Amino acid sequence: MHNAQPWRFRYSRGSSAFRLYADQERGMPHSDPDGRALHMGCAAALFNLRVALAKAGWHPDVALLPDSRDVTLLALVRTAPSDDGGDTGLRLLAPAIRQRHTSRYPFAEKAVPENLRVALADAAYQEGAALSFPDSWHLRWVEELAEEAEARNLTERGSEQDLARWTRIGAAEADTATDGVPEYAFGPRKHGGRAPMRDFSGGKPVDDRGTTPFEGTPHLAVLSTAGDAPVHWLHAGQAMQRVLLLATLKGLATSFSTQALEWPDLRWPLRDPLTGTGQVQMILRLGYGPQGPVTPRRPVRDVLVIED
Structure with missing residues (x-):
């Protein structure tokens, strides 16, 4: 995150x-x-x-x-x-x-083939999670929950503080950062469309950041686990990465929609409406479009210690 x-x-x-x-x-x-x-x-x-x-x-x-x-x-x-x-x-x-980088750009109005959806769902299953693709009214419901969460985040002080800590605005800060989301990775502001995008600027002005329409029917995937304890989160994270890497190999661009997951009263209704079971751990946005830019990584010495 x-x-x-x-x-x-x-x-x-x-x-x-x-x-x-x-x-x-x-x-x-x-x-x-x-x-x-x-x-x-x-x-x-x-x-x-x-x-x-x-x-x-x-x-x-x-x-x-x-x-x-x-x-x-x-x-x-x-x-x-x-x-x-x-x-x-x-x-x-x-x-x-x-190759995989989060893409916060518009995707084409092009369907993800059914055989690829099956392969992605199987990838999640191998890691102990379930991947489903909401459509019709369920898709609209997921989109509306994300929109509600985004509106809350833009006015909630705690969310604003988290965002301020992990965004890098200004060329000098963005070009030298080793973590966080630099301004060149924010993507354009959304002007129309229903893709559930986070505004990483927090409403602040960012140079050379235009607006553009996004897809009217986004392709979203909901990743769930049977439980909601730390062990389930670890299975979910591995399943998420397996799905993302496979999607990348198959030519899909990917991004995340985590806003609704940050609010307990919005996360709960994201569950499968037919079964009422499962704990939603991530919402992925998939599609055909540009891969995002490379974002900063911490030096190896900061994340790896080798001992005898």
Whole structure:
């Protein structure tokens, strides 16, 4: 969320194992008070690690929440050479790690093929989550909840504080940042259309940022899990990343719609209207359009410690 990059890895040469920790100082007390989004972000980074290990011919053995005494330790990843060259499904996703960037631009009014939707849903299922594609009145309902949340966020002081901390406005700040959302990644202001876009400027003026129409019928995907505890958030984050990487390989641009998830009274109605079950963890916007720009990344020394 907001490119906070709230993860820290420790690698032990002696045990050939990685430990993934949550950097709670990079949490968002107003927008994410329970740390759900923080867990999902860390889990997405964990999935990238799994992909990288598989590509290198290693087998990642993952244990989630391995120590109940340390809530910041989210995963233990033991590694060993793979007899069969590594997980093929994971290996194939490796090129997409560097290719995928959040796109806050308009997408074409072009349908996502049904076979691709099935493949994306299967990717989520492999990680213990469900991916559905709302349509008709359910799609309009999801859009309306996102619009309501965006309106609240623009006037709610706590959300404004979180946004101010993690946005980089001004060329000097944007060009030197190592985290957060720089102004060149905000995308244009929306002028018409129903795509559930966040205004990262918070209503503040940003140079050279125009307005443009967005798609009238956005393609949204709702990612859900059976429960809503930290372990479910970690499954959801890995499922989210698997879906995003596969979508990238298949030529889709992607972005997020998290506004309604930040308000408990709006998040609850996002659930499947037919079954009334599942906990919505993320709303993805998919489509055919430009990939977003590369955003800052923290130096490796800040996120990885190697010890004997």
